[in-house]
Amino acid sequence: MPEFFELEKVDKRFGDNHVVKSVSFGVRCGEIFSLLGPSGCGKTTILRISGGFEEPDSGKIFLDGKDITDTAPNKRKINTVFQNYALFPHMTVFDNIAFGPRTAGVDEKRVGEMVDEMLSIIRLEGLASRKTDTISGGQKQRIAIARALINKPKLLLLDEPLAALDLKLRQYMLLELDRIHDEVGTTFIYVTHDQGEAMSLSDRIAVMNSGVIEQIGTPAEIYENPRTKFVASFIGDTNFFEGSVASVTNREYCRIDFFGLGEFPSYNEHSLSVGDRVTVSIRPEKFRIFDKKPENENLNMFEAQVIDIVYQGAQTRYWVKSADGRRINIVTQHNRCYLDYKQPTWDDKVWVAWHPDDVTTLPEEAPH
């Protein structure tokens, strides 16, 4: 299936700074596609290249099968929601939203209908005649979205749209964005550095780091099967164990020597062979804590001592120390009432166990 929006080997430098390094990806029609990465990773530059505000040094951009690499921003069927909203300060809410259709020469009666429709989609019907400096941040954000969507773009670009809002409003706007997306069905590209936003909103995420895309996948794929150490550590919490492959059991499993901790059977998704150096990533919630050695022979386990406990209501976070001195971060969900059962406490000797399938092995990375 041809992709709806596609970047092909797009490259961009600012002086000596190689911001985007031959990036290619495709976005499917109607999905919310997130570009997620720390600041300076090139995600905003990719967005600006997509919108036509920056020219790529090389590479091509396709929208709906057409090459738009050399099309000016005002001729692309793409609209942008800018990070700081960029509303026109001298116009009312109505005039802001009406700017696109009026520019396109739509007659005034129809413009009125279109703006009313957008205002009802963003649920701000009462604000049409207000000046933009008299409304709140969340309202400005929704007006910026309406101002872009009224043009019926094939693709909507959102540049950190929630970054300027406080936490509560951000969570509310996240739901609003999802609802608006369901209502209009436009394809969204969403740029953010906040993994929480990306995880809860996106159909697929591209995780970026220093100018390259490290991994593209659904939020669950990214979280459960990170391809690189960067992705594993950037998305969620994890524990890293350096090790090497001691033996290969069969096609699916191998035994990995966790230096100093012992040898453990592990799922071998990369067809590793004996002697390969790996980093093993195990998420905190994949561990289980037992007060005595568990009977289940399928589990990997080692003995440790509890050094810190943080009760968080739905879950408890433990820091335990293994015999060779490493600290491991463990999260347990409270499926039953926390107070009804005996819980591990400070300095307790415990057994930490995990299933061989619940690890991610990351082969030595090829430098890029």
Added chain:
Amino acid sequence: MKSRYTSLFVTIFVMVFMYLPIVMLVSQSFNESRYGGKWMGFSLKWYEALFRDSAVINATVNTLVVAFAATVISTAVGTCAAWTLNKYRLSRLQSAHYVLVYAPMCVPDVLMGISLLLMFVSMRVDLGIATVILAHATFCLSFVTFTVLARLQDFDFNIIQAAQDLGAGNFRIFVKIVLPLLGPGIAAGAMMAFTLSMDDFVVTFFVGGPGSTTLPVKVYSMMKHGPPAIINALSVVFMALTFTVAIAGQFLTRKKF
């Protein structure tokens, strides 16, 4: 409470200090008496005499022509200067540009007048209305530039990209976005230029020639010859004009979008 009285006292003192002479002038202009001082009754005769004096009318026309032309020139050039200063503010060339535009505001008028006169003479340009206009445009330029620059520094250039994103071409962006937002700043700069040009005496005195007498120069010469009461009336008319423009300029700069 004490500080409130202090500030009230200071305010009153400053107002009296600045405006008492002007109040005197205005009241004297309505005085029947020829030499002022003693109040001889209310009269408009000095204003009548003023409007019959063709030399005064001439000087007024000259003043307005010079002010208008100098304003147009300095506003156009000054706005361009402000735009470049803002756009390339990090370049070394523009730092030099900044200082060079800033400097004339500190240079004494006498120096400016002499240097302009020297230049015109050495270039064999006949002194007259044209030289006065050029000279005025020169010193107004700095003020226009800095007024517009202040406005530009608050201007969010993202909204130009937003307009582009919404399909607007350069002309539409200029008419619908740039002009409404920068217009007041440019107009305020223009008002400033207009008032500065209108009441300039020193520079005009140096670079003026036959037929280019402006109001300030006329007032100066009337101090020597004409009846002082007419000067009072003239000054009041002149002041009213300047105040109107200055207040309009203030209003435009303060207006917030």
